[in-house]
Amino acid sequence: MADDILKSISEFSSGLCFDSLPEKAVIAAKERIIDALACTLGGFNCKAGVIARKHAGPAASQQYAGRIVGQNETVSADSAAFANTCMLRNLDFNDTYPGSHPTDAYGAIFALAPTVGDGVSGEALITAAVISHETIIRHVRAANPSDQGFDQGTTIAMGVAAGAANLLGLTCEQTEHAVSIATVGNVHLRATRSGELSMWKGCATALAVRNAVQAILLASDGMSGPPEPFRGRHGLADHYPSFKWTPYGLNTEDFYIDKANLKYWPVANQMQAAAWCGIELGKQLGVTQIDSILVEANEFAHFESGSEPEKWDPQTKETADHSLPYILAWGLMHGTIGADAFDSEAYLSPEIRPFLKKINVTINEQFTTEYPDEMHMRATAKTKDGKEHVADILNPIGHPKNPMGWNDIENKFMRLSEGFLGREEASKIFRLMHSMETIENIAEVFNLISAGNTKGIE
Secondary structure, X not given: OOOHHHHHHHHHHHHOOHHHOOHHHHHHHHHHHHHHHHHHHHOOOOHHHHHHHHOOOOOOOHHHEEEOOOOOOEEEHHHHHHHHHHHHXXXXXXXXXXXXXXXXXXXXXXXXXXXXXXXXXXXHHHXXXXXXXXXXXXXXXXXXXXXXXXXXXXXXXXXXXXXXXHHOOOOHHHHHHHHHHHHHOOOOEHHHHOOOOOHHHHOHHHXXXXXXXXXXXXXXXXOOOOOOOXXXXXXXXHHOOOOOOOOOOOOHHHOOHHHXXXXXXXXXXXXXXXXXXXXXXXXXXXXXHEEEEEEEEOHHHHHHHOOXXXXXXXXXXXXXXXXXXXXXXXXXXXXXXOHHHHOHHHHOOOOOHHHXXXXXXXXXXXXXXXXXXXXXXXXXEEEOOOOEEEEEEEOOEOEOOOOOOHHHHHHHHHHHHHHHHOHHHHHHHHHHHHOHHHOXXXXXXXXXXXXXXXXXXX
16 A cells, blocks of 8 residues: 555554553543543443434444443444443533544444453553554644535544554554544535534534544454555545645654643533633623623634524534534523533523523634634623623633643543443542553443443433
8 A cells, every 4th residue: 555644544553552642642642532431431321322322233243242341241343432422522522522422432432442342551541542542643634624615534444444444453454454444434414513503513423433443343344445555646635735644753842732722611622711701791790781792712613503593593403512602691690511501491491592692602713723723712791780701711721722631531431331331430430540540451441430330221
């Protein structure tokens, strides 16, 4: 195969080992694995997860088996990966890098890790996670799919194929075929994230993850993929004005995993700032005092969450958690934002609906220029007596320039998992995962999660 990008990915995937990782990458991977696991447990009983588990059939053989987080029995690896990712994505609470949610790929890693041979180590789990992140981020750095009307499916599928191929011990050649099949077979449209958002907004990458797992298993048995999925005629690079791939490296500065934002609130990444704008305004004045609110946002935040009429009339959870006016209004009224903000009775409430009409969103060109290095949003509330109150939010907590600490990550893990496991078991699993590099068989942790699931299954 002559494709230099494909060669770069497969050589990095098949050659990387834990001992080659800088401390920064190890810590960042642990943070994101724990964060993604929390999101998966928090989404266990979501409707999409329930549907996905109904469709999870048995594996053709143990070689093709995987585990759904929270369940002991094995199912087909691709269906386990699909279910895990539906659960993980439901709250829209996992990490993000502009143009992607890299830990969407962990739905596959969580499915495969407990069933590989006699199980894999915590070090192997970390290594696979790093490979996945580094591949995904390199794709969006080369070209952001959203700029061309594509969704992140191709990006995530590439990361799954590269990371899980390492986990399964595929050869360099097998990895090339897996990455190629996963890449050409997962070009998704951005229509998933436009207008009134459906359940599929949170499941689209789950399909890409499932397909990537299938690509890996096929390649492991000798299935070949297109030889030039990136550089060849009609390859991925042909669909972008430019596609500048960043080479991998083993120096600390060559790793980007820590640049993926963790989320403090269960809303779209850009809407972290909107949530804090609302909360800060709520500290300054009451809802009844407000005549209007003008929000200044960067162009992407405006386009994604503050430009369509559906965002002022959310009819689904998925629209509400991507609605700038709704998220700001909820934060202002309640001083916090939890999963309950996206229950239908919340976003359809007559208490909040009229208030949304008072919120207008405009583009701030300076904020657009600063993005993505800076995340900046400003909300100016004008009271009925003509006074102005301002909330100016720069790089909310979770942004790489204002990262969440271990206490924040632990609190988030406990909030999301203790309803599923109980507080004692949730705390125990967090402590184990905090030192996951010392675990010889990561299946033991997934067994504990399943055994502790006395509250999770409805």
